[in-house]
Amino acid sequence: MQNTRLNNLFEAIAKSLGQWFLNPWRRLSLLLISFLFGFFLGTAISTIAGQRGTLDIMVAGFLVALTEITSRIFYSRSFLARQALWVESLNLLKVGFIYSMFVEAFKLGS
Structure with a gap:
């Protein structure tokens, strides 16, 4: 990419957020929020x-595909050595979901 002011701004923001989430409590709180947001979703x-009840099969298929793609991303060997924060939060969002x-x-009794 070109070295523009906007690109430099985004890089600086990403670097400062990365440093901010190195704190274990902040990281844990972000992961907990991801889990609870997945539960809400x-x-x-x-x-x-x-x-409506008309697109139940299509929605279920789409949701299963999304969870399987997320599992593929999280459990692939390239991410196993280096657990990025976004991969962990995506996995906990999936677990909450x-x-x-x-x-x-269980509520519906089915």
């Missing part, structure tokens, strides 16, 4: 998709 998507789907299934 699972509850919201299940209620929204269940309202799947946990929420199980809770919704």
Whole structure:
């Protein structure tokens, strides 16, 4: 990329955020927020998709594909040696989402 002011600004912001999240408590709080947001997404998507009932199979297939892609990213060997923060937060978002789907299934009794 060209060395523009906007590019320099984005690099500086990314570097300062990376330094800010090196603190273990901040990192843990971000991962916890990702898990809880995944739980919220699972509850919201299940209620929204269940309202109409016409696209249940398509939505379920799309959600399964997204969770499998996320698992492929997290458990690939290239990311295993270097766990990036965005990969860990994406994985915890997925875990919260799947946990929420199980809770919704138990609520419905299916």
